[in-house]
Amino acid sequence: MTDLSTPQPIVSAKGQVAFADETWSIDPKELQIFFQAEAVFWTANRTLKQWRHLLACSRLLTARLQPGDGKGGRLVGTTRVWSDQAYEAKLYDVVTAKDMMGLGIATTLVEWSLRHPGVGDVQRFVLETRDAMNLYTRFGFKRSEELETVHMRVDAAELHERGLRQ
Ligand SMILES: CC(C)(COP(=O)(O)OP(=O)(O)OC[C@H]1O[C@@H](n2cnc3c(N)ncnc32)[C@H](O)[C@@H]1OP(=O)(O)O)[C@@H](O)C(=O)NCCC(=O)NCCS
16 A cells, blocks of 8 residues: 655754655755755756756655744755656665754655655665665665676766767
8 A cells, every 4th residue: 555644753952854745846946055055975066957857757855944833944854766666766865964964864764765655666776875875774775796786887978988979
């Protein structure tokens, strides 16, 4: 059965952290500012146009530190999930604001993305990480050297050099 529930808020010393699917409501400018402020290495130069494309083809799950009236609030966490709906889903942009780390925000967002109805009926989830393995092994993710297949990739820039892309 599909689980449509949004995660319960996390209560922290700074206030309540609420979770939402903001795929269609978030301003890409706010995302750009958040990622620049958090100095996330893989999105330093991501443009607003790129953010709009990413939001059009994947789901953006957020965490916000809510003010007293419970509306809106500062963006403090994101996870983006892309899915082909039948075979594979991939997690991207798992980020927590530096001053809000260690509260379980990323764990909650990743856990939610794994059961999010927008992902459809896939057979597996994948992701890439440099040093946050501990966050994912608790959900069963394994490093590629533990798997029976190898992960291969080529960057668009190399394809361009090879004349395979303009
Ligand atoms: C990795 C990150 C998203 C974790 O966010 P968080 O909200 O603090 O995570 P949680 O509070 O849910 O912690 C979950 C676990 O992740 C692990 N973890 C947290 N931060 C980590 C980090 N920087 N590196 C490695 N593991 C980390 C811890 O083992 C923690 O387990 P614990 O609860 O037993 O201590 C956050 O540190 C971050 O935004 N880092 C910069 C961006 C990044 O590297 N993202 C991951 C891309 S794959």
